[in-house]
Amino acid sequence: VKEPIIGVLALQGDFAKHIEILQSIGVRTKEVRTARDLQDCSGLIIPGGESTVIARQLEFGKLHTQISHFAKEKPVFGTCAGLILMSSHVQSSALMPLELLDITVERNAFGRQANSFQAFVELHFDSHHPKLFPAYFIRAPRIRANGAQVHVLATYEGEPILVRQGHHLGASFHPELTLDPAIHRYFLEMVKEVIA
Numbered sequence: 301v302k303e304p305i306i307g308v309l310a311l312q313g314d315f316a317k318h319i320e321i322l323q324s325i326g327v328r329t330k331e332v333r334t335a336r337d338l339q340d341c342s343g344l345i346i347p348g349g350e351s352t353v354i355a356r357q358l359e360f361g362k363l364h365t366q367i368s369h370f371a372k373e374k375p376v377f378g379t380c381a382g383l384i385l386m387s388s389h390v391q392s393s394a395l396m397p398l399e400l401l402d403i404t405v406e407r408n409a410f411g412r413q414a415n416s417f418q419a420f421v422e423l424h425f426d427s428h429h430p431k432l433f434p435a436y437f438i439r440a441p442r443i444r445a446n447g448a449q450v451h452v453l454a455t456y457e458g459e460p461i462l463v464r465q466g467h468h469l470g471a472s473f474h475p476e477l478t479l480d481p482a483i484h485r486y487f488l489e490m491v492k493e494v495i496a
């Protein structure tokens with residue numbers, strides 16, 4: 301079986317933390333800045349940061365089109381700003397998302413930087429036992445609506461915060477800021493399923 305390489309979009313934001321946590325579980329990683337970098341990858345993580353800045357860079361470097369193409373076959377996981385970029389609609393914003401997840405998001409809807417918070421949430425990866433996970437919300441987007449094919453894997457105060465649609469995954473919080481690799485392991489399994 302081919303050893304997967306997970307790419308992390310490294311244009312802006314906290315990509316280094318994703319690389320650290322992936323390497324801590326023995327995954328090969330690659331910083332992705334160009335379409336060429338993408339070619340080696342079996343999956344891609346779009347990190348948190350500033351979604352408007354990342355969106356502009358994607359369009360400027362033609363990566364927007366190339367990631368759309370990549371995503372037809374390969375898994376993409378977006379966290380926070382990355383989730384915004386993967387959505388199908390961003391409320392009151394001119395940002396052009398990748399439309400990989402059938403969700404409508406509202407940016408900064410959990411409050412400003414000073415309102416950042418941590419909460420223990422339940423991950424529902426299988427029907428047996430939910431797993432507790434420390435979720436960090438930093439100017440996080442809210443998922444305001446989601447389509448029928450979107451599976452909700454975790455909620456906070458009744459709202460979806462971790463969602464999966466087909467081979468794509470999105471979180472409104474920052475799973476890379478903890479020492480718990482549970483969500484990265486889950487994404488790794490999604491990647492392995494596709495290349496198996």
Ligand code: GLN
Pocket residue numbers: 347348349350351352379380381382384407408438439440441
């Ligand atoms: N508020 C940021 C945005 O809209 C996202 C914040 C984050 O990724 N921590 O891009």
